[in-house]
Amino acid sequence: MSQHIDDYEDFREVDTAGEKDTAADTTDPSTTADSSAAGAGDDADHQEDGYEHFCFLCRRPESQAGKMIELPNDIHICTDCMQKSFNTMNSQINNSNMNYGDLLNMPGVSMIDLGNLNMGPQPKKIRKKKAAQEAKPVLDLKKIPAPHKIKATLDEYVIGQEKAKKVMSVAVYNHYKRVASDMKDDVEIEKSNMLMIGPTGCGKTYLVKTLARLLDVPLAIADATSLTEAGYIGDDIESVVSKLLAAADNDVERAEHGIIFIDEIDKIAKKKNANQRDVSGEAVQQGLLKLLEGSQVEVPVGANSKNAMVPMVTVDTRNILFICGGAFPDLDEIIKERLNKQASIGFYADLKDKYDRDPHILSKVTVEDIRNFGMIPEFIGRLPVIFTLDGLNEDMLVEILQEPKNAILKQYKKLLAMDEVRLEFEDGALHSIAARAMERNTGARGLRAILEEYMLDIMYEIPKDDSIGQVIITKEYIDGNGGPRILLRGQEVPLLA
Structure with a gap:
């Protein structure tokens, strides 16, 4: 087995030496310097990235698996997985009495292009934890x-x-x-x-x-x-x-x-x-x-x-x-x-x-x-x-309709205000809406469903007529005995309680 490994090392040394000679003959010194600078810049960007690398095989982050071995196409493998891969290759070649050099010299066999490998979706990025000496209190x-x-x-x-x-x-x-x-x-x-x-x-x-x-x-x-x-x-x-x-x-x-x-x-x-x-x-x-x-x-x-x-x-x-x-x-x-x-x-x-x-x-x-x-x-x-938490009564539901910062009524008023139309609700209408929500026994969630039901036609018809200036939702409209009051521009009146 040691003979196989020695042969593989000799092969890699000769191959590497040949590559260096070829590179020395064909590479411009200025180009080499630029490439080195670019590589150093990439490493600097990586250091400032702030995100951890994941092992391509075991999917563990850098903080758990340790320093990663960088391969083409932004692939990183931890030392544990790399060692396991070599151990598997050694055992397979040892069992089959195959030589590394024979494997590489076989016709039609070339080194695997890791850049073309695709083993599922890329993992989510995880930010690196700061060093202990640089750590600042989060709160x-x-x-x-x-x-x-x-x-x-x-x-x-x-x-x-x-x-x-x-x-x-x-x-x-x-x-x-x-x-x-x-x-x-x-x-x-x-x-x-x-x-x-x-x-x-x-x-x-x-x-x-x-x-x-x-x-x-x-x-x-x-x-x-x-x-x-x-x-x-x-x-x-x-x-x-x-x-x-x-x-x-x-x-x-x-x-x-x-x-x-x-x-x-x-x-x-x-x-x-x-x-x-x-x-x-x-x-x-x-x-x-x-x-x-x-x-x-x-x-x-x-x-x-x-x-x-x-x-x-x-x-x-x-x-x-x-x-x-x-x-x-x-x-x-x-x-x-x-x-x-x-x-x-x-x-x-x-x-x-x-x-x-x-x-x-x-x-x-x-x-x-x-x-x-x-x-x-x-x-x-x-x-x-x-x-x-207490259950909601009718008075609390009326307050929920109009008092909070983002109350439901305020949302509808803002929507109609974009069409330059004022929307008002009579007090009787608010209590009728709250009473219907109490019957449904779904708490504050029922308010939005009820309002959507009554505001549908209004939100559909209002944009058709530019002369409409104000819409008042009445108790009769909620109870099904009438309709909303619609006033033209210039006829708007403040709603009386």
């Missing part, structure tokens, strides 16, 4: 808004839910203080992951989106209904971290200080039927424990599932804030059952229907109620901040 404690400022901003976009906004403001502020402190002393601050409970359409997702926009941190919104245990059809649990990495433009350092919102968390409660395998219930809760607690997770880049053609990076979830939300249907029945047991004993026993019409029944939830719903104790323990 500046002075730039983190105080809780009262966070709540004031949330007030501009979210109507009601005063307690929920207050709890979120304090929890987020404490979390990023924990990240900024970076364990400067022996006191380690625990994570303040949150669990929000509230009926559909009450603003859970909207609160998180507004919060992420205020703090200017990457946000990933995942749906727990698609998560399954490893090995089953569906998204892997690590896919929620992969979505956050994508939201951070594949910047691992920035993603490690982001927010992950897992919606529909109540859908992974333990199944009541113990005879069938629970691949999307308790098993998912068990898998999420390590993410919530904080661990090093290998996640695919640019994909939800792991496969051989997708590069992997390591993300530390220790400083990622997890917010879980869900409607938890029938949780109110569990709360009522517990309260009725406590209140139906003794001379001062309450009536059993006392809590049937309590609109704030969810605010009386306890950890025991959530456990009875189907969430395992270990999972609940990693969500220390638990709060509830």
Whole structure:
């Protein structure tokens, strides 16, 4: 075997010497100097690129596999894969008693052109981590808004839910203080992951989106209904971290200080039927424990599932804030059952229907109620901040229509203002819209659907006539007993309450 290797080395030395002689005879010195300068420039550009290279074979980044060997057509191979390739070639030639020189001198056989190889899609780019001596704190404690400022901003976009906004403001502020402190002393601050409970359409997702926009941190919104245990059809649990990495433009350092919102968390409660395998219930809760607690997770880049053609990076979830939300249907029945047991004993026993019409029944939830719903104790323990959101009433829906910064009515008014038409709504019309949304029992989501229904004809007809100056949506139009008031230009009047 050593004889084969020696023959190959002798062949390469002779071949290389011949190439050098040929190059020396045909190459202009000035051209050589220019080429060297260009090559040095390319290397400088590569150093300033700020992105990691991936191994063409194993798809590991430079930070994990070490220094890469550069080949034509921007192909990079790690030393481990290169060594394995040589070992495989040696073993194959040793078994077949073939010589390297004989292989290269065979007629019709030439060196493989790596530039023509195509092994699937190019991997996503990953930014290099800065050196330790150059590392700067990602978060500046002075730039983190105080809780009262966070709540004031949330007030501009979210109507009601005063307690929920207050709890979120304090929890987020404490979390990023924990990240900024970076364990400067022996006191380690625990994570303040949150669990929000509230009926559909009450603003859970909207609160998180507004919060992420205020703090200017990457946000990933995942749906727990698609998560399954490893090995089953569906998204892997690590896919929620992969979505956050994508939201951070594949910047691992920035993603490690982001927010992950897992919606529909109540859908992974333990199944009541113990005879069938629970691949999307308790098993998912068990898998999420390590993410919530904080661990090093290998996640695919640019994909939800792991496969051989997708590069992997390591993300530390220790400083990622997890917010879980869900409607938890029938949780109110569990709360009522517990309260009725406590209140139906003794001379001062309450009536059993006392809590049937309590609109704030969810605010009386306890950890025991959530456990009875189907969430395992270990999972609940990693969500220390638990709060509830109230259901919306008619007055709150009217405020949602017109008060927030990007209220639905303001959006429609802006659309018609582009056609130089004023749009106004009577108070009676707003209450009729809110009453219809209450009947649908879909919260604030029903408002947009109702408005789309009534604004369709108006948005279609108005651009036809340039003489129209104002449109007033009346209560009769919403109730189906009349139509909107349309005024020509010069006849516009301010809307009276």
